[in-house]
Amino acid sequence: MSLGDNSYEKAISGAVFTPTAATISWQGGTPDSSFTDTGRATWVCALTYAQDWDTVGSLSEYLFDSEGAVVPALFRPKNGKGSSFSATLVITPGSIGGTTNSVAEATVNLGVQGKPVRIPAAASIPVIAAATPATGPVAGNKLVKITGSGFTGATAVVFGAVAAVDFKVESDGVIYATAPAQAAGSKPVKVTNAVGISTTTGAYTYA
Numbered sequence: 001m002s003l004g005d006n007s008y009e010k011a012i013s014g015a016v017f018t019p020t021a022a023t024i025s026w027q028g029g030t031p032d033s034s035f036t037d038t039g040r041a042t043w044v045c046a047l048t049y050a051q052d053w054d055t056v057g058s059l060s061e062y063l064f065d066s067e068g069a070v071v072p073a074l075f076r077p078k079n080g081k082g083s084s085f086s087a088t089l090v091i092t093p094g095s096i097g098g099t100t101n102s103v104a105e106a107t108v109n110l111g112v113q114g115k116p117v118r119i120p121a122a123a124s125i126p127v128i129a130a131a132t133p134a135t136g137p138v139a140g141n142k143l144v145k146i147t148g149s150g151f152t153g154a155t156a157v158v159f160g161a162v163a164a165v166d167f168k169v170e171s172d173g174v175i176y177a178t179a180p181a182q183a184a185g186s187k188p189v190k191v192t193n194a195v196g197i198s199t200t201t202g203a204y205t206y207a
Contacts, residue, residue, distance in 0.1 A: 003062065003089070004071040011059040013105070014048035015075055017085070017116050043112035045073070045089055051096070051104040063108060066091040070113065082121050088113040126150040126191040131202030138206045140165065140181035146189060146202055151175050153193050159204055160187035182206050 019041035052058035090111035098104030136142035157164040167177035188201035
């Protein structure tokens with residue numbers, strides 16, 4: 001997680017974006033002349049963090065010294081996968097102090113201008129772990145399970161240099177392909193998606 005040019009992942013234990021929908025109501029002179037409409041949501045970003053008033057440039061100091069500043073923020077998934085979110089936040093200072101003999105933790109609610117913007121996870125080339133069964137007849141038409149990752153949106157499966165008879169993407173980590181006819185020997189199995197062709201291969205032997 002970053003605020004402006006500063007990274008604060010180590011200081012934060014929680015980050016939550018919460019929307020609140022605004023409603024507009026109107027009531028006329030009779031019970032049946034009422035109207036309610038929902039406006040665009042107002043967002044707030046709640047950051048829970050460990051207070052640190054000893055380290056120069058800590059998040060505690062940043063929030064205190066930057067009150068009212070409007071800064072860009074970026075929230076990335078901890079495991080490096082999935083969507084990230086960017087937002088423009090209005091800085092508010094957090095709490096000062098806490099309970100004796102405990103970590104002084106605070107939660108601060110920062111205003112969000114507009115709403116968070118989702119940044120889709122970057123796609124990557126397929127990675128193949130294995131092809132099973134690993135052998136099949138030269139006549140082809142054998143159903144082969146290919147396991148790995150990055151198979152979502154696959155556009156081709158090849159055995160050696162020959163395209164599979166057909167294939168079905170079961171999940172991001174599993175493809176079922178029907179082996180084409182080929183001469184005897186070992187043929188590398190490769191998968192292609194919009195990013196590129198797998199650099200790892202599954203060995204499939206025609207016998």
